[in-house]
Amino acid sequence: QSALTQPPSASGSPGQSVTISCTGTSSDVGGYNYVSWYQQHPGKAPKLMIYAVNERPSGVPDRFSGSKSGNTASLTVSGLQAEDEADYYCSSYAGNSYVFGTGTKVTVL
Amino acid sequence: EVQLLESGGGLVQPGGSLRLSCAASGFTFSSYAMRWVRQAPGKGLEWVSSISGSGGSTYYADSVKGRFTISRDNSKNTLYLQMTSLRAEDTAFYYCAKILAAGKGMDVWGQGTTVTVSS
Numbered sequence: 085q086s087a088l089t090q091p092p093s094a095s096g097s098p099g100q101s102v103t104i105s106c107t108g109t110s111s112d113v114g115g116y117n118y119v120s121w122y123q124q125h126p127g128k129a130p131k132l133m134i135y136a137v138n139e140r141p142s143g144v145p146d147r148f149s150g151s152k153s154g155n156t157a158s159l160t161v162s163g164l165q166a167e168d169e170a171d172y173y174c175s176s177y178a179g180n181s182y183v184f185g186t187g188t189k190v191t192v193l
Numbered sequence: 194e195v196q197l198l199e200s201g202g203g204l205v206q207p208g209g210s211l212r213l214s215c216a217a218s219g220f221t222f223s224s225y226a227m228r229w230v231r232q233a234p235g236k237g238l239e240w241v242s243s244i245s246g247s248g249g250s251t252y253y254a255d256s257v258k259g260r261f262t263i264s265r266d267n268s269k270n271t272l273y274l275q276m277t278s279l280r281a282e283d284t285a286f287y288y289c290a291k292i293l294a295a296g297k298g299m300d301v302w303g304q305g306t307t308v309t310v311s312s
Binding site for chain 2: 085134135141177180181187
């Protein structure tokens with residue numbers, strides 16, 4: 085149950101795109117199409133942004149998209165807005181257990 | 194409105210016990226698996242435990258296996274986490290969360306409750 089690897093930080097100017105990677109193994113990310121992404125603002129509970137690799141819950145803007153290739157999943161935020169500044173965590177099913185990523189702080193310049 | 198409300202957190206000495214509760218409302222509680230997730234101060238998210246809708250299947254992170262017990266009372270729409278043999282490293286904010294569907298992420302989260310293990 086080792087944490088998935090994410091870059092500690094990412095940044096972009098308003099209107100630009102930022103992509104966050106999430107690297108695991110064939111036992112988690114690579115083995116299942118059950119990758120989720122969560123957004124967390126300071127002092128708040130996490131919010132589900134993407135599930136099942138590339139599905140968006142209702143109410144999540146289509147600026148948020150997900151993908152996966154092999155053992156690495158990615159979250160892309162297009163058209164960055166100030167409110168997108170937050171911590172982002174990936175998560176994957178790992179066979180009767182779940183593992184989160186190390187987290188990425190996204191800064192809107 | 195779909196809502197989860199945790200309670201039961203507090204300060205406990207190492208080796209002590211604590212029971213967290215999570216009251217659910219606004220959805221058919223028994224139809225959904227639930228999870229506990231924790232976040233140590235200034236750290237990332239960590240999956241703690243999961244339970245099926247019926248309560249018949251439970252799963253635990255290695256870090257809490259044998260010390261924590263997840264359970265639910267579907268007649269009371271409440272999820273529990275019984276924590277024993279608490280350690281300093283269990284100090285964290287504990288969230289309960291509703292699973293959207295099997296393997297499909299947690300779509301509803303509570304506001305969390307703080308557990309501090311210290312002498």
